[in-house]
Structure formats: structure tokens, C-alpha cells
Amino acid sequence: MSGDINRQMSHMSEASSMGSDGNSSEDLEEDNDYYMDNTDDLDLDCPSKADDPEYFEYEPLQLIDAEGMLNEEIETLCTKLKVNPSTAKMLLFGHNWNKEEIIENYQRDPQGFLIESHLASRRKHDKLVGARPTCSVCCRDFTSDSFLSLACGHMFCRECWDMHFQTQIQDGVTTGIECMGKECSILVPEDFVFEVLTQPKLRDKYSKFSFNDLIKSHPRLRFCPGIDCSVIIKAKECKAKKVECQACGAIFCFKCGLNYHAPTDCAVVKKWLTKCEDDSETANYISAHTKDCPRCHVCIEKNGGCNHMQCPSCKCDFCWMCLGDWNNHGSEYYECSRYKENPNIAHESMHVQAREALKKYLFYYGRWENHAKSLQLEELTTDKIQTRTQKKVMNNEGTWIDWQYLLQAAALLKKCRYTLQYTYPYAYYMEKGSRKELFEYQQSQLESEVENLSWKVERAEIVDRGELENQMDIAEKRRQTLLKDFLEV
């Protein structure tokens, strides 16, 4: 790294030493397969996928395909149980789309199961008295044929039902509409709603909302959370695994729909994000774009993702996060990512404990936030690589294929740093003990290799291709090791 001097401030400046050193295209393809996300490729036979802790089978569906899939499941149940589609839909919706369980329970005791599912009742039907009975909701009199009831026998006039449905649908309630009766939780099936509902506009709204409800209730379907994205993801099983939407690029957890968060699990990441939001005032001061060099105190601006900094003035190497000497960061005893708790904290006063708790949170939050920022800055690095590659190709200095490894390095860096960012909420909530020690050890290893990779990617033009590819391999191996040991799904 002797040639790196003065480059901290001007990464990726023009240089012509970037060259292919004769790696065969075969090697390249192998590497490709190893770290590229070929999410459309569901080939199980590939050995690298079998032990990839993040491997997950899923496919994108368009609305119409998802609708077809739901209808198929509904039809199967109709045929099997001899119930109408509205009832089948409500049963599937209410029972997690578990057909086997529904069929078994229904066949054992049809009436009991329908009652339990809020679709039938043992209640005696209301008796309508006189030629023009009174509707108890509107207090007006109608002929008996204007009255309608669900399985529970609560009689109300058609107009009141219509008004009830209108109000509910306006509020976004569809599959959950209940009978108007006091303390009656009988559900209103779709066919009953459509028979009564007079406004065609609300019919459409009902269809749309209830379709959304059905998708959301289905354990193997998820709406892509991407903004304005209409893709529905279909997976084989409901697990907290990574989904990458090819339509909009969103990367999210299939189970909870939040940004993908391995190795942290759904509940913990949710807790963490809520905490960060609640404490955003306290943590505000952390965000800084400039820091002073720990040795010569010159003001340094961070304009790359790498946290291994080199002072442009005195050339000392230091860590952006802790301002410590970088040389300590590469060792087995790397301590920068580990929070050292006060061992006597239990005996301290409430006041000291509160201060310690805040200190601990800020330690983890600072690192979490810093990696998020580095990711943003590294996005710019990718753009630069792209522009420069374009230029090289135009000048006939190699083909796209020759320079592809640079983009692959940038993509891999992003992936590794992303996982690294999500190790911090995991560590924050971890109980003290040997498992935490192992986690922190692997975290520090990943931390150190990610920064090495970032350093090299930012200096890709003067770093030997073989060296860069080796660094990629090491970083990804560290990431995989950590996930294999700690990703629980």
C-alpha cells in the first residue's frame, strides 16, 4: 500500500495502470457464479447454493398471476368441501391458507368448524312480526321481503346493510366486515356484499381491497415493498430470507417485508429500528462529515466509504470510527467493533447506569449509522467505475468483460458492508457470554476485511487484479462464515 499516499482525498483519479493480468474468462465465470445474485435461476443442483446460508427460492408474479394462483386454491377447496367460493375464500383467509388443516377440520365437524370460523351460528333467527316489521337499525318499517340476514339470523333492512357496507368499505374494511348485530362477529362473505351493494364504484374498491387482504394473509405471497412496485413475490416457504425484486431493485426480508436484515432476526431489527427512531434526538450529534486528524489535527473530510483513513497532511493511518491507529485494526485482537461494558455496572447508581446504557447504544448506533453512510458513499464509487469503464471501452482499452471485475468488486463490497451494518443491532441485543464473544470475533474479522476491500476498490486502478479478487474472496468468506453460524431462519 505504499503507492496510496495522497489518494484518500482523490480516489479513482485517472491512472492507466489498470490492466488485465491474464485471468482466463473461465475463472471469471466461476467467480461470477459465486457472488452474483442470480435470483431468477432456481437451479438447486448448483453446489454453492446448497450451503449458501442466504439461499432462498422465490419468483416474481404479476397481479394477474397471483390472482390466478389464489383462485386455483379457492376452487380446490370449493370442490373438496362443496362450499361456495365466497365461503372457501373466507375459510382460507381465516386459516392461513392451510388447505389440509381446513379440509380435515371441516370434514370432522362442518357446522362446528364454520361456527369457529365466524361463518355460521347456533343462534335462532329473528322473527319478523306483522305485515311491516321495524328494522332495528333505522327504526323504519318495511315489508318482510326487504329484510336480509346472515347465518346468525340478525334481520336488518336491505338499505341498512347497504349503508353498513358502504361505511366499512370507505374505511378500507372488506374481508373483515361483520354483521351489524350487537356483539355478533359473524363475517360477511363476498357474495352477500355484492348482492346488496348498490354503488358500482364501491364494488371495485371492495374487490381491490379484499384482494390485497388475501395476498397479505397468504404465507407464501408478499407484495414487493418497493415504491410504486406492483410485483408480488411467491416463495416456497415463509422465511426471513432475502428477496431482491428485479423490477424495482428493492431488497427485503420475505417474512417481515422490512429491508433485508441478516444476521439480525425480524423481531430484533424491528425493535432496533423503533429504538433508533425514538432516540433520534439523542443520537443526532454523531453524524459528522469531517473529523480532525488524531495526530496533526488537520480537518479531514470523508468522501469515500472506506473507514481506513489516511491523513493527507501527516500521512498517518487511522480509523474514522474510533480515531485509533489503523495498524491495530487488522490484527486478531481488533477491538473497534466491540463495546466494552463496565463490569461493575450492576452496583452503580441509577444515574450511572442510565448514562452507561446511553453510551452503549450510541456506540452501536454510531457504527450502524456509519456503515449506512459508507454504503451511500460507495454507491458513488460504483458510478465512477462505470463511467471510467465506459471511457476505457470507447478508447479500445479492453472490452466490457475485461473491466467487469471492478463492478463485481464494488457490488460485493456493498453486499458485505450491508451485512456488516446489520451485525450491530444483533450484537446490541445479544446476551453476554461465549456466543457473543464468537459473534464479536467474527464481526471484527468481517469488519477488517470489508475495510481492506473498500480500500482496494477505491484504489482499484493501482491495485493488482489478482490481489483485489483475492480480497473479494476473503471478505465474502468472512461474511458467509458469520451468517452460517448466526443466521437463524
Place this chain on the structure above:
Amino acid sequence: MSGLPRRIIKETQRLMAEPVSGITAVPDEHNSRYFHVVVAGPSQSPYEGGLFKLELFLPEEYPMSAPKVRFMTKIYHPNIDKLGRICLDILKDKWSPALQIRTVLLSIQALLSAPNPDDPLDNNVADHWKSNEKSAIDQARQWTQTYAKSNMNNH
């Protein structure tokens, strides 16, 4: 007032003819959908001896939508917040068009007899209730004396 739904007319008539004990609900002279309500603090509750003013409004969609009810008199209660809003299931998702104004008022009266700090609207009050019920009840009693004394001069 013309155009008032028959349901509201009927309910109002019945509230006048057979009032709920401990509660008065009188429609406003200019707006038949707006009721001036006074609830007497139930005996053996920290609100005993107090008279609590509430407003009750029947929205356009009533009875498809629940009435809107709010305490006007200050009250120390885990399910009622500083603005007088009430945390009561039948005023929210458990509303049914078959329920009536009188059911709502009876439920509010019951809520005064049995506060439920596990489903709080005001977290501070609820925490107080859970950590030191005796002290919270004292506080509620004190507020009743200060803000809800029967002469109705305060609110």
C-alpha cells in the same frame, strides 16, 4: 330539525322518557345530533360525588359509525386522556349499528367504575395506576373534588 333520521328521533325520545340512572343526555336546542351529557361518578369509585360533563355527537353516518364522545370535565383515569378522549372498544372497532347512545353511555359509566390500566390511553396515568394503585386512586379522588364538584362551576 327536518331530515333527522327516524332512528335518532326514536333514540332521543326514549332517552327522555326512560333516562339511564345517573346519566342525563339532552340534545342541543340548535343541533339534534349534539348531546349535552352529564355522568355522575359511580358510587364506590374514586369519581363518586363528581358530576362529569361530556359532549356526544352523532356523525352523518350514524348509526353505521359510532358516536363521537369526549369528556369536558378534567378527569384522572387511565383510559381517558388530557383532551378527554375515551379509549373504549365500542367507540372504535367494536362499534355495531345495533348499539345505541344509551349503550355507549352505560359503557362509559362502567369504565369509571372499573378503570383498565392495561389498555391505556394515557400512559403516565396508567403507569401510575399499575405501580401504585392506591396513590393513583387518591389522585383521581382529588381531581374529582377539584374539577367535578356537583355545583358544576368548574370544568
